[in-house]
């Protein structure tokens with residue numbers, strides 16, 4: 001039993017994509033997510049693992065309100081996610097995507113990118129917004145001189161720091177991190193993961209952390225959900241998943257994760273702590 005309040009609840013969430021195949025063939029259906037029910041408690045990290053194509057990103061897009069479920073619903077702090085509540089939801093739940101190269105507007109400066117949510121939500125006057133942006137950029141380790149830089153003037157790790165600052169500027173309780181480090185160099189991955197851990201400790205954030213990298217999930221997650229062909233096949237504490245997995249698919253995933261020393265995750269993480 002987890003005593004912390006529930007921040008995010010997925011209730012029998014499903015998504016079926018329909019693919020038209022021309023006039024003479026019937027449309028094909030792809031059941032990408034199949035009746036998934038999950039709970040994320042405040043201040044906790046739920047790791048979601050599974051191989052490519054198992055439905056992780058589809059699930060993430062539904063719970064951010066970016067994709068309409070075929071069935072089921074999502075509750076954020078007890079309120080149903082949907083187009084009518086998109087603005088309210090944005091203040092509670094924010095995404096960090098895999099690719100910081102494409103998720104930042106190339107024509108805006110760092111300060112503009114991070115400050116945009118404050119403008120859209122009309123929070124504070126211009127001077128207050130500038131101060132909030134600077135404070136947030138300090139928190140994620142961006143030097144002041146980069147405020148006027150454009151995304152193409154930043155390294156991959158710096159771009160992901162900017163994306164994290166933008167995600168946090170509205171002070172959400174939940175971050176949905178969809179493979180946030182997989183496009184980065186291994187040493188930069190460790191820095192970003194440690195930053196996410198620090199921010200979680202500082203703000204009591206809850207993370208849904210989606211990754212195909214079991215070493216990363218072992219390092220970060222309190223609980224782990226294992227997804228296979230659109231369904232959750234195992235949901236357990238990190239210790240039980242990594243030491244006593246029950247489902248054959250989880251065991252297969254663990255066996256195929258090539259770490260130099262099983263159980264230690266990625267070595268760079270341990271070294272940078």
Ligand SMILES: Nc1ncnc2c1ncn2[C@@H]1O[C@H](COP(=O)(O)OP(=O)(O)OP(=O)(O)O)[C@@H](O)[C@H]1O
Nearest residue numbers: 017018030032051052053054055056057058059212
């Ligand atoms: N817009 C779409 N239209 C049709 N099928 C789609 C669409 N998006 C995803 N799919 C299919 O749904 C299934 C789940 O895809 P999804 O991208 O959610 O998986 P994933 O686990 O996130 O994979 P990856 O780790 O490679 O990103 C796959 O079979 C994919 O081909």
